[in-house]
Amino acid sequence: MKELTLKSTIHVADFSELTDQERKLIEEAKAATHHSYAPYSHFHVGAALLLKNGIMVPGCNQENAAFPSGLCAERSAIFAAGAQYPDQAVTMLAIAVRNSKGEFLEEPASPCGSCRQVIIETETRFKQPVRILLYGTKHTYVMDGIKELMPLSFTEF
């Protein structure tokens, strides 16, 4: 039997190594954590998208007592962008998380499987990768596209 080895590349960056635009997007994601509604998980997630036209679109997790009715920060941002700017490609996505004590996580948190699936469809829809920035106070994970987190993904192609 042969073995298939899949490779992902994640750049581990200090905040100072990021571009001004990347830092600005992370600050937007951090600010979005304050709009999170997370009375159940106490896991306050903020996301921010950079669209091709330069506009930043924030999103944050919105929970509900009927659990499947809530939505993750990443998808709330992507769907809000789709509703407001349907012809604008998403070029970058930043994610930041605060814990129940209100502190930003030291290590980056990564998107759930459903969000990864929506991000890959966003890339397919606009025919360009979405640069991903996962913020942690220790370092930020930077990826050139969601494929780094989702090899062998399910797409229409």
Ligand SMILES: [Zn+2]
């Ligand atoms: Zn998610």
